[in-house]
Structure formats: C-alpha cells, structure tokens
Amino acid sequence: MPEYGELLQHPFGLQSKYKRPLYPLARTPEKVGIPFTSGLMTKAENGSAGALVSTAELTREFLEAARYGDLEDVKAMVAQGVRLDSLDEQGRTALHMASANGHLDVVQYLISQGADVNAKNAEDNTPLHYAALNCHIPVLQELIVKGSDAAALNKHDRSPLDEALGRNNLAVVEAINAAAVTQSLSSNAISTIDMGGDDE
Known part of the structure; x- marks a missing residue:
C-alpha cells in the first residue's frame, strides 16, 4: 500500500x-x-x-x-x-510567468483577456520587474505600452529600471525609457483629443 x-x-x-x-x-x-x-x-x-x-x-x-x-x-x-x-x-500570475520567460505572444494574449499588468507577487514584483530583470525587451515594451507602471517599487525598493541597472544592461534601460515616453505621449495625445472634441 x-x-x-x-x-x-x-x-x-x-x-x-x-x-x-x-x-x-x-x-x-x-x-x-x-x-x-x-x-x-x-x-x-x-x-x-x-x-x-x-x-x-x-x-x-x-x-x-x-x-x-x-x-x-x-x-x-x-x-x-x-x-x-x-x-x-509565491503570488505570481500567468503574466508574471510569461513575462519572466520572454513569451510575447502569451503576454499579449493574457493582456487582451484582461490580465492585470501591474499585478504584484509576494515580493511586490510586477511582470515588468521580471521582464526587465531577464532582459526581455519586446515583452517589457508591450507591458509599458499597455499601462504597466515603470516606477513600481518592490519590497526591496527597486523599480524595473533598477533591476536593469543592477545588471548593467543599458539596452533594457533605454527600452524602458523609450517605452515609457511613448506610453506617456500616447496618453497625453488621447487626453488632448478628449478635451478638444467640443469644438463642433
């Protein structure tokens, strides 16, 4: 038995x-x-x-x-x-898993189904922390464009940018900054269009 x-x-x-x-x-x-x-x-x-x-x-x-x-x-x-x-x-979601391993197609699908791009695990790491730490540039760009907070801090007071800097990966740092600027400009353009729509 x-x-x-x-x-x-x-x-x-x-x-x-x-x-x-x-x-x-x-x-x-x-x-x-x-x-x-x-x-x-x-x-x-x-x-x-x-x-x-x-x-x-x-x-x-x-x-x-x-x-x-x-x-x-x-x-x-x-x-x-x-x-x-x-x-x-450990409090990780499917989006954490796909982001950590660079599976852009899975990341895109999960986001399209409503997955939380700012979900935090037990250490307060977001999917973006994992994508930055593991140098998955297309994934981190997708996450930021879809609203992931590039300034989110984990329990060690580290942002996704800090994770990239800690690995001395300038390509990831540049990608995070560029995606954050693109996302910010996109948000501002939408706000401007919304405010200017009353001129008819």
Missing part, C-alpha cells in the same frame, strides 16, 4: 506535460487563486468521459503553460474558466 505522501502527490496518477508532478490537493484553493466556493473538482474538457480534474490542477497547468510559452494550452485553459489572476505559492 502506498504511503500517505505518495497518495497526496499523485492522487490521480497524473504527470504534468511540463515535467513537474501534479499535486492537485496539496494546497488550499485560495492559495492558487480559486475561490473556495467554486468547488474543488471540474469535468475535464480533454475528451475523456467522466474524468475529473481539480481546479487547483488546472491552475497549476495554466501557470506552467504560461511559463513555458504554450499559447495553445493557455487559451484552452482560459476557455475552461481558469482565472487570469490565479496565483502560485
């Missing part, structure tokens, strides 16, 4: 396609961004009749799909109702 730990770690005998074992019952639903009232089990949409998959398991797979840039899986799980603001044990 398997020990309790083995049952907890592999309650359905499933393995993640992202090379990490699934632990669907190891954490409370609240810690992975699922409201307790939503229930712990949902029917799988993978074609296996009657298969049950925990929402915690779907959330974990969603975050892993974003981390590894699997846009098709990310879209499928959003269609299944996985919440965009689902969190891992």
Whole structure:
C-alpha cells in the first residue's frame, strides 16, 4: 500500500506535460487563486468521459503553460474558466510567468483577456520587474505600452529600471525609457483629443 505522501502527490496518477508532478490537493484553493466556493473538482474538457480534474490542477497547468510559452494550452485553459489572476505559492500570475520567460505572444494574449499588468507577487514584483530583470525587451515594451507602471517599487525598493541597472544592461534601460515616453505621449495625445472634441 502506498504511503500517505505518495497518495497526496499523485492522487490521480497524473504527470504534468511540463515535467513537474501534479499535486492537485496539496494546497488550499485560495492559495492558487480559486475561490473556495467554486468547488474543488471540474469535468475535464480533454475528451475523456467522466474524468475529473481539480481546479487547483488546472491552475497549476495554466501557470506552467504560461511559463513555458504554450499559447495553445493557455487559451484552452482560459476557455475552461481558469482565472487570469490565479496565483502560485509565491503570488505570481500567468503574466508574471510569461513575462519572466520572454513569451510575447502569451503576454499579449493574457493582456487582451484582461490580465492585470501591474499585478504584484509576494515580493511586490510586477511582470515588468521580471521582464526587465531577464532582459526581455519586446515583452517589457508591450507591458509599458499597455499601462504597466515603470516606477513600481518592490519590497526591496527597486523599480524595473533598477533591476536593469543592477545588471548593467543599458539596452533594457533605454527600452524602458523609450517605452515609457511613448506610453506617456500616447496618453497625453488621447487626453488632448478628449478635451478638444467640443469644438463642433
């Protein structure tokens, strides 16, 4: 007979396609961004009749799909109702994961679905902190243009710009500054158009 730990770690005998074992019952639903009232089990949409998959398991797979840039899986799980603001044990969202790993297509999709570009993890890092730290220029440009706060401070009083400076990456510093200027000019142009529209 398997020990309790083995049952907890592999309650359905499933393995993640992202090379990490699934632990669907190891954490409370609240810690992975699922409201307790939503229930712990949902029917799988993978074609296996009657298969049950925990929402915690779907959330974990969603975050892993974003981390590894699997846009098709990310879209499928959003269609299944996985919440965009689902969190891992460190408070990271799918947008944090995709940004940290430079997956621009996943970042764009998540933002188009309403993901919070200024979401903070347990250390108050935003997706932009991760994109800057890992030198993913197209991702950080997208985040800033879509409203990410380039001056947001984490718990160590470091902004995304500080993270780039700490790595002495001038290309990232220039990209952050250029994207912030573009975003600011774009916002000002929209405000000017809104204010000037009464001349008819």
